[in-house]
Amino acid sequence: MGVNMDESLAITWRRIPERYRLEGSECTKCKTSYFPTRKLCPACRRKGSIATKMFSGKGTIYSFSEIYAPPAGFELEAPYTIAIVQLEEGPKITAQIVAPHPQVKIGDSVEAVFRKIQEDGQEGLIHYGFKFRLVK
Amino acid sequence: MILIVIFMAGIVGYGSYVPSFRIKPDEIAKIWGEEAERIKKGLGIQEKSVPALDEDSATMAVEAAKNALAVAGISAKKLGAVYVGSESHPYAVKPTATMVAEALGATPDLMAADLEFACKAGTAGIQICMGLVSSNMVNYGLAIGTDTSQGRPGDALEYTAGAGAAAYIIGREKSQILAQIDATYSYTSDTPDFWRRPHAEFPTHGGRFTGVPAYFKHVMSATQGLFEKTNTRASDYDYFVFHQPNGKFPLEAAKKMGIDTAKLKQGLVTPVIGNTYSAASLIGLASVLDVAKAGERILVTSFGSGAGSDSFALSVTANIENRKNGVPLAHYVAQKEYLCYGLYVKHRKKLKSL
Ligand SMILES: [Zn+2]
Numbered sequence: 340m341g342v343n344m345d346e347s348l349a350i351t352w353r354r355i356p357e358r359y360r361l362e363g364s365e366c367t368k369c370k371t372s373y374f375p376t377r378k379l380c381p382a383c384r385r386k387g388s389i390a391t392k393m394f395s396g397k398g399t400i401y402s403f404s405e406i407y408a409p410p411a412g413f414e415l416e417a418p419y420t421i422a423i424v425q426l427e428e429g430p431k432i433t434a435q436i437v438a439p440h441p442q443v444k445i446g447d448s449v450e451a452v453f454r455k456i457q458e459d460g461q462e463g464l465i466h467y468g469f470k471f472r473l474v475k
Numbered sequence: 476m477i478l479i480v481i482f483m484a485g486i487v488g489y490g491s492y493v494p495s496f497r498i499k500p501d502e503i504a505k506i507w508g509e510e511a512e513r514i515k516k517g518l519g520i521q522e523k524s525v526p527a528l529d530e531d532s533a534t535m536a537v538e539a540a541k542n543a544l545a546v547a548g549i550s551a552k553k554l555g556a557v558y559v560g561s562e563s564h565p566y567a568v569k570p571t572a573t574m575v576a577e578a579l580g581a582t583p584d585l586m587a588a589d590l591e592f593a594c595k596a597g598t599a600g601i602q603i604c605m606g607l608v609s610s611n612m613v614n615y616g617l618a619i620g621t622d623t624s625q626g627r628p629g630d631a632l633e634y635t636a637g638a639g640a641a642a643y644i645i646g647r648e649k650s651q652i653l654a655q656i657d658a659t660y661s662y663t664s665d666t667p668d669f670w671r672r673p674h675a676e677f678p679t680h681g682g683r684f685t686g687v688p689a690y691f692k693h694v695m696s697a698t699q700g701l702f703e704k705t706n707t708r709a710s711d712y713d714y715f716v717f718h719q720p721n722g723k724f725p726l727e728a729a730k731k732m733g734i735d736t737a738k739l740k741q742g743l744v745t746p747v748i749g750n751t752y753s754a755a756s757l758i759g760l761a762s763v764l765d766v767a768k769a770g771e772r773i774l775v776t777s778f779g780s781g782a783g784s785d786s787f788a789l790s791v792t793a794n795i796e797n798r799k800n801g802v803p804l805a806h807y808v809a810q811k812e813y814l815c816y817g818l819y820v821k822h823r824k825k826l827k828s829l
Contacts, residue, residue: 355577356577359574359577359578360577360578360579360580362580393580415528415821415824416528416529437527437529438496438527438528438529439495439496439527439812452534452538453533453534453537453538453578454527454529454530454534455528455529455530455531455533455534456529465531465565465566467533467534467574467578470529
């Protein structure tokens with residue numbers, strides 16, 4: 340029996356490498372890193388060559404926001420922090436900062452952690468992915 | 476009957492993880508009108524760990540395994556097998572091991588499965604990996620014990636059921652082995668002391684009287700069986716780690732066997748993090764390996780209700796002196812934030828409407 344899901348199963352499957360272990364890509368010609376993954380380097384175009392790259396998960400807080408009125412499915416976690424993290428390889432990504440609810444400052448060092456993101460109700464899939472933790 | 480063979484296998488990496496939330500028995504006792512001091516004394520417990528809302532057996536397993544890979548200094552791609560032991564797998568049907576292997580980057584060239592044997596599925600995973608490594612079926616096997624266990628509100632287990640994970644990488648390369656596994660011996664019988672039926676949220680147990688025929692009988696028979704098979708005795712070991720459902724049972728078992736209880740101290744962590752079920756004896760071993768020196772000998776005995784015990788005799792090698800960076804257990808034990816009972820109920824989703 341099919342179940343009501345927030346995103347199609349095919350999309351969930353495709354995003355597992357990116358969500359579970361921060362897999363993106365790198366242009367081996369100009370050494371630019373991309374996250375999420377890209378099929379073509381916008382700088383080198385057809386002269387470039389894209390390869391899979393696992394990001395280190397290390398980065399710094401570029402910007403952040405405290406969430407007090409969370410979207411459906413995240414009510415229990417409020418208040419929590421959503422941040423734009425600048426990865427050490429270059430790209431910026433948006434993710435949650437894990438509890439205990441920390442005092443975050445711009446420039447703080449963070450590392451990626453594997454956590455539960457959302458559950459499709461009591462019987463559906465459990466979605467996992469990256470969040471970030473402050474590094475002291 | 477299990478034959479003791481000389482294993483060409485040992486621990487090449489290990490790591491643990493404990494979530495940072497804690498609750499004290501005082502908070503729980505207040506709700507149920509019990510005497511906190513009597514409970515703390517009776518169970519030998521000061522506080523227990525509680526997972527964050529976004530943590531489960533899979534996420535904790537990944538944290539512990541990343542620490543183990545860092546200590547081993549090997550890439551996840553080299554793992555030939557991943558076994559995850561738990562009594563709180565996130566799904567009833569759908570493996571935890573695949574999620575863990577995927578998050579580590581170990582897929583797809585490996586064998587994997589989930590294991591369940593109450594609190595001893597993690598040590599069962601180590602035995603499987605020993606077999607695979609010694610027989611050259613894989614170069615490295617990863618065995619994990621991980622649990623976010625639940626006690627029924629008001630049940631004695633509520634004071635002790637904690638959360639944590641420990642991961643062990645078993646290999647055969649002499650230059651990489653931190654602790655040689657000299658022997659293993661298991662003692663198993665059908666003894667229903669603790670169980671949970673499908674769809675039941677909380678476990679049922681036979682109460683404290685089951686301690687003697689279940690915990691003590693199996694832990695002591697496995698430990699003494701290993702002494703006998705390896706022709707060793709208590710004085711040959713520097714450290715003992717026993718499954719620790721509370722802070723008292725391991726010490727009582729040691730006394731009954733004439734083992735100096737001071738040798739249990741480093742590996743007895745339940746008093747400060749609670750009973751981490753499948754991870755309990757393995758987190759205790761991690762605590763010992765964090766401080767162990769070359770030449771020291773360790774005896775570990777797990778216990779899983781239902782019931783069985785796995786005993787291991789370990790010899791720490793000189794490689795331990797150049798052990799690579801992992802996060803030591805002490806880091807997780809020290810990092811904590813206390814919850815009141817209300818927030819604990821929210822964390823463990825104990826209200827029907829959550
Ligand atoms: Zn390029």
